[in-house]
Amino acid sequence: MRIVIVSRIFTPEPAAASFLLRATAEAFRDAGHEVEVLTSTPPPAASGADPRGIRVRRARVKRDRQGYVRGYLSYLSFDIPVLFRLLFSRRADLYLVEPPPTTGAVVRAVSLLRRTPYVYDAADLWADAAGVVTSSPLVLGALRAVERFAMRGTAHAFAISEGLIDRMRQIGIDVPATAVGFGTDTASFRYAPQDPPTAPLFVYPGSYSEWHGADVFLEAFAGVREAHPDARLLFIGNGSEQPRMRARIAELGLTGVEFRDPVPPEQLAEVLSSATASLASLKPGAGYDYAFTTKVYGSLVSGCPVIFAGAGPTGPFLRTESQHHPVGTAVEWDAAAARTAMLAAAEEPLATSRRVELAAWAAGRYSLSAVAERIVERSEEIVRG
Structure with a gap:
């Protein structure tokens, strides 16, 4: 299969999503599939090589003062170009998309136009989180609508827990979903013997x-x-x-x-x-x-x-x-x-x-490789179906 992963964040930028997506890309590669990642240029502080045998295509995006792709203008600086990057690229067998919901909405639109299924990494629900920083019914309603649109078109959602799937059902997102759990990149995170600190x-x-x-x-x-x-x-x-x-x-x-x-x-x-x-x-x-x-x-x-x-x-x-x-x-x-x-x-x-x-x-x-393998296995079933 030809797999295209769409995410504003990817290694070497350190984040939980980056580690999972890299592990998933490598699991697809190891299963014999062609993998391409459409992502952003990492911040200057992040350094590291792209995974072997995977094509990573990057584009510049707007980042906040902390160097993070956060906020609607930052998201749109990634989403609008990626719409055209997807439309004018070789056809894929499957898209895998990472939030925010605006990126998911773009991928759903492309999925409809190109008749290509997509799966959604439902790491969390952004409209729920937005309720912490704003009480505006207009903003929250719009974000919830975009999130529902992004997720209701997916062939499958991969959630971190059954609790998240239950919450999806509560807000009207009734799509096939699997709780794949989570873990960490045990090739990078491991015990490194150190002298004990002299103070707490x-x-x-x-x-x-x-x-x-x-x-x-x-x-x-x-x-x-x-x-x-x-x-x-x-x-x-x-x-x-x-x-x-x-x-x-x-x-x-x-x-x-x-x-x-x-x-x-x-x-x-x-x-x-x-x-x-x-x-x-x-x-x-x-x-x-x-x-x-x-x-x-x-x-x-x-x-x-x-x-x-x-x-x-x-x-x-x-x-x-x-x-x-x-x-x-x-x-x-x-x-x-x-x-x-x-x-x-x-x-x-x-x-x-x-x-x-x-x-x-x-x-x-708690190795991410086991989580990634579950995503790959289910994705292969979806495409065969």
Whole structure:
């Protein structure tokens, strides 16, 4: 088959979607198919080679101040050119499209014109998330309509969880769907032996947008610094909340907090391998209570326990697994509870031998390659059908 993947984001730009799409592209290639990726030019800080045997075609897009393709103008800077790139390219047997919904809408239109089926990576529902940043019925209604149009035409949707599929059904998206789960790129994320930090080190990796509620850890860290004046908190990634969080740090008079740009997964894994714990959050009532914070996988395969604060299935996952493995802990989205968990981690950091065991166990269970293979198998069935 000839497969065309359409996504505003792809490796080497570090993001959960990038890792999954690369793994899926490689799985299609390994199954003997021709693969082409239509994506954007990565930001200057991102470096790395394209996957072997896969044609990656890039175009410049508008990025925000953090270097991320985020916001409607940024999306349109990718979507409008990709419409013509698809219309005037060789015909494909199948398109695989990654959100935002505007990109999905473009691919559906091309799919109808060229009589080519497409599948949709339903990583999340954008109209739900938009409710956190706006209450405008016009904006939310328009986004919901575009999202329904984008997804209702798909031959199949691949969701991260059954909870997301249930939510799709609630809002009228009744298309064939499979919960394929998620994982991480275990070739990039892995335990890298490091000298233990001389002071507690907490790392919040990845994005921190409005619905993440990462600011809960700022309040918590203020209490940690009272007990451990040399403790550090790193945010490695990007997010729309950074200006507000910087303002809150100033209000608290907080020191020891640092914001760093996204780094390649190999570099992030090195930092996680020595961190006291990684941090993850999901703000309750923000429209994403069904979502799983996939960044925990990258931490676990790097041998780093996780402290999670918030709603959704991540908390139950960590509580269940912690009965057998030192995966970390989950608390309510509450600064006092997060502070207690961070102090406990600082008092009893995970020993090197246990980090090695944790990384090996997680790598055996949460590799993206298994998820990608499920997507390829189902896609092959769709095209044959």
